[in-house]
Amino acid sequence: MIVPLVYAVAVLTPAGQRIEDAALGGVRESDLFSSDTALNVISVPVILLLVVVIAAVGLARRRLAVGLGAGVVVLASAATSTLVKRIAERPEIAQSTTPNSFPSGHATIALAALFAVLMVTPRRFRPVVAIVGAAYAVFVANQTVVYGWHRVSDIIGACAIALFWVGAVRAFGPRVDRGARGDRDGHRGPRRLVTWVLLVATGVTFLVGVAALVYGVSSGAHDHGAILVAGRMASSASVLAVVTIVWIADGMHHAARTDPEALPGR
Template identity: 35%
Template structure:
């Protein structure tokens, strides 16, 4: 009698591995970045010069500060209510809890790290620690929470608008002189880690929407263009154009990559 080979059973470990890898890499990069920009003179020097590479006139500064004024505890509450409403409308209480966990966890982590655990050694920068950025965390954590709670039909809009908002907020904090570029990247990594962790607990297949890898960069580029339009310029004219472009491009890249990876880790349902 011919032996019958059983058909392979589809594995469910793939999505969990993706989420675990994203979570682990986010934490590793976050730890390395914090060490480099806070504990080494070279990192401090590079971070400081990056922050002062872009400048804005008085009117642009006022515009930037007014934009940052919308990023507050009230904004967190509004996003939380929207997430809960979206999740409950779909009958998914677990999604509401996970979205709230991302919002609360990322923002609390940022404040604990900045004000309690991390310190800047004496070196190039003589100033209190500003790593990571609280304003950027509010926005990027909100994007992660919305991606978890929103139905798939709305997620492309969340990715596009979220990438735009994260880039605009993060770059604005740099232009305003509130934060260095590393502070912005650190915030993205924290929110990404929390989103991946929440998705890991939720389980289920990942959302493989490839459009996110297009819409996220588009949103980031649009934010960069908006900053240039309102008057953000290199500090040293054309001689400083390269450094300013690298700084704004780096902020935009971290925002786009962070939002796209969030989309990649959240459950497909």
């Protein structure tokens, strides 16, 4: 429901297009990051290599089914993003010269990759993976907006697609967490810390975006620079919100510490 709703409001209405294009109007050469390496990393060969590595990790942990399920998250998310971009055309109803870009393939892959890696990572190591992966996904989303490649709706659409597929695989696919094989949580402190970091980061980013938007539209003539900042913050907040949802849901699948006496062969 999220993807068609965002598409209908932001892409199919003149007001939605004008608001998002106002942010693109603030893009300046001086604002660009010095390197686009983070974006160039996301390519078809890298995606395929990632899927192979994820499956291999699953096999090494004697959870090939989980590794294959994680691979499905990446491949299905990428395929869905490509399909939607081809069928969800952008009508030119607001004098925009920027081509269709809904949803963002880069943001979709960055998020799907994070969720897939979390699935095959032992629970005690997931806090580190979550923070590093979330930072990378936010950077990718932010960079695509700064470069003028994507609008906020593109990022929100990407978030919805990645969230859908990780939810579907975790709901109907192989069981990710199995206490019987010692998939221990480790200390609960790091998991709680990551939860609070994600919640605070999402809230602060959202508030900064709202403040920038209010400033941008209340200063007489629209301040495109401020609106661009609002777009960047909205994109970042969308990514952080989805990562937070997945992280909290992952914490609900608690795997108790393994009793050594209960292991087979003892």
